[in-house]
Amino acid sequence: MIKTLIPLLAIFSFTSLANGTEALTVDRSLSNQLHLSFPNDRDIKPKESDFKIINYVLMSNEQGERWSVITLTNTSSGNRMLEQHHLMALFADGKRRSPLEYKLHFEGNETQSITVSFGESKFPILSLYSSQDL
DSSP, X not given: OHHHXXXXXXXXXHXXXXXXXXXXXXXXXXXTTOXXXXXXXXXXOOOOOSEEEEEEEEEEOTTOEEEEEEEEEEOXXXXXXXXXXXXXXXXXXXXXXXXXXXXXXXXXXXXXXXXXXXXXXXXXXXXXXXXXXX
């Protein structure tokens, strides 16, 4: 009985360790005053919008998943739909990427927080911005 139980316990503990690395941790935040100047040869920018980023928290895990909790305000008095191409992340290798697909409805002048995924990357996200931040 013990000979069967030990391998099962070993497999269970290894599986538990593997699942633990999927947990997101908050990345160290950088000052908003940090000036980054990566070339943008393809002129990649977020789509024009009425959304202003108030603040954000960057998160990642050991698998290289990149996530962020972003608080935004619709600066328009009318209703707007926030979509993935309204936001952009700047990665440490200079690449720019929009988050994975999502939509969120905003009332006029409304502020909301949203959690979005930027997929996987071995490079961390350095900053997030919208067209209002350019």
